[in-house]
Amino acid sequence: LIETxxxxxGSEMDTGAILTINANADIAQIHDRMPVVIDPRDFARWLDCRTLEPRDVADLLRPAQLDFFEAIPVSDLVNKVANTGSEIQERGEIGPEPEKVKRQKPGADDSQMTLF
Structure with a gap:
């Protein structure tokens, strides 16, 4: 899962993969997926590719226990790939929920055509 x-x-780039699984109840409020977390007691079993097949360790692919991760607010800097500085890890402020845009019923404004 990690390779150069x-x-x-001729240049080299280190690459890696993160296995994900359906989110637990804590993380589901933020996203429907979460990273797989292997318990340290299971490291040897997880890494034993000589005697175990993937099906033998599939039971380790489960959501982390509740309260394993701490969810903290972050700024919208994390939503832009170009932002790579340490400031993207700083705690953000929770602002007001954005107002929902009210959709007009078709035909309410004849100056704009609609598809539906």
């Missing part, structure tokens, strides 16, 4: 990719031009 050699580009055709």
């Amino acid at each position: 990719y050699a580009e055709p031009g």
